[in-house]
Amino acid sequence: MSVSSIPVRGEVLAPGQAGYDEARRIWKGVDRRPSRIVRCADTSDLRSLVDYAARRQLPLAIAGAGHDIAARSMPDDAIVASTAALTRVEIDTERRLAVVAPGAQWGQLAAAAARYGLATTGASVATVGVAGFALHGGLGxxxxxxxxxxDNLRELEVITADGMLRRVSGDSEPDLYWAMRGAGSNFGAVTALTLQLYPISRVTAGMMLYPGDVAPAVLDAYRTITAAAGDELVTHFYYNGSPDGTHSTGIGLCYTGDPADLAAILAPLAPLGRPVHDSVRDMGVGELQAVHDSSTPRGARYHLRAHYLPDLDDSVCATVLDRCRTVTAPFTQVFVEHMGGAVARQPLADSAFAGRHAGYSFLVINGWDTPAEDADRIAWTRGFGDAVRPHAAHGAYVNYLDYDEDHRIPGAFGAGYPRLRALKRRYDPDNMFRFNRNIPPEDDHAAH
Ligand SMILES: Cc1cc2nc3c(=O)[nH]c(=O)nc-3n(C[C@H](O)[C@H](O)[C@H](O)COP(=O)(O)OP(=O)(O)OC[C@H]3O[C@@H](n4cnc5c(N)ncnc54)[C@H](O)[C@@H]3O)c2cc1C
Structure with missing residues (x-):
């Protein structure tokens, strides 16, 4: 493949060329060497690349903000279409919509919407890409x-494997609209996403942290708080190890109700006394995405495990706490996120997102610096996941599956998996869009 033969306006980077190493750097500290990285200058570059790869049957990966936790957007040997430069966000204040280019990050969307007193469900970290987050669920x-x-994706523009640019919404291409909301990256290259916004300008949010050894009391209080929580309160239990070896635990929260009510809601934490760190405060909604920004540094080595939990009974709490005590890596974080509310209310059949049944979502992110630690750290993370598994609900959150969990992909898409395979056969029969939690096209036998 000669560099000049790829018909795009953007820069085409080959191994060894200036800029190539910077362009292949993503959140996870992996050493991937794509055959080419194309910095798309506009969405027509993306269309040209789909056409180019389809004609030659070449593997094509789409990389947005590069926060895939399995690093699938930056594969070895493939052509990578990078949308990182395409970050435009337009706000339609009348219809309360955000029209977002494919490389935009959550912080950019949040800041643009906040200028008009608007917001929508976003990731906990500003640099996560809107596309990868929203196409596969998006818990925030x-x-x-x-x-x-x-659930807030109102319309998408998608280039499918046949080279067609499709406008996908409830009225146009309803099958694709169903599939793209949960399994999006399997069906095409998205060139624009339109998201619903809501009139929220200020929230009360932040972290309350305590020393690690009071984690049992914090988790117990968290159970009580979440059992009584209304839809305006989103919380997670949190435990982390840090580079200096100290452990801390606490609760992260975002409350959209009357701030005067919050003290009573958090009363179960009162017996613990003053937190060692308390960042909970009234803030502009555009600041929300920064609450966790510094805790998972870009370029470190990571391994993750996640499960949905039906509830937080004594046995799962004891298991999580036992494993938390064994944290030794410098960038380890354990989350138990409270789900339910509007997540559970949307009918399961309305989209391909299959995570509506869970009471909570468990996630351990284990992070460290040196390759020499890989084997032990990965074994520890797997052990944590295995210990929690007997307490888990079925399925898994697609975005939290690591590179060694392909066997969990069908379960992650749940009851919709056969329909997704049939649609994959219709829209991407050669599985061009495969650098994701991949759904193989339904085979001939099954189709007849
Ligand atoms: C630090 C950190 C914090 C996170 N916080 C949260 C959180 O709070 N809640 C949550 O739900 N998840 C969270 N995640 C997970 C995150 O949502 C996913 O990893 C998401 O896929 C990242 O999207 P991206 O665009 O940044 O990643 P990328 O690596 O660029 O892409 C991810 C996947 O989407 C595909 N893709 C990207 N752009 C397009 C496109 N235009 N068209 C088609 N396919 C595309 C890629 O090919 C790849 O398969 C977090 C991840 C990290 C690393």
């Missing part, structure tokens, strides 16, 4: 009030 601070991000 406002989800109990407004659903996961995929």
């Amino acid at each position: 601070w406002l989800m109990r009030g407004f659903g996961p991000a995929c």
